[in-house]
Amino acid sequence: MNDWKKKLDIVYSTNPDYHFNDDSDNNIETLAEGKQQLRISLDKRNRKGKSVTLITGFSGNEEDLITLGKLLKTKCGVGGSTKDGDIIIQGDHRNKVLDILQKEGYVKSRII
16 A cells, blocks of 8 residues: 555644654564464355355454465455455355465364
8 A cells, every 4th residue: 555545634734743653553463374273164144145265363464364365366266355354255165275275384274
């Protein structure tokens, strides 16, 4: 994200010593793959009858979550998204996602 987008709410400051303070949580450290406890489940709620594979339990920053989500979407050959700390993969790909995660080092992953 560009730095200027974070400052859109600032209109004007008369303080000559003013410095913009960014309160984002970009300093969250991502746990190692072997320590992550990811849960893989099939979800159909609020999705108009369509099923999605939902990966929850990721501990880390948003960039690493997006990278993992992109890897899973690419390997499964489907669409999806990452939001609110969860990865959503379109369709029922629970076993394939589990295999991919275990090959990537997420050994504590499990299907619920």
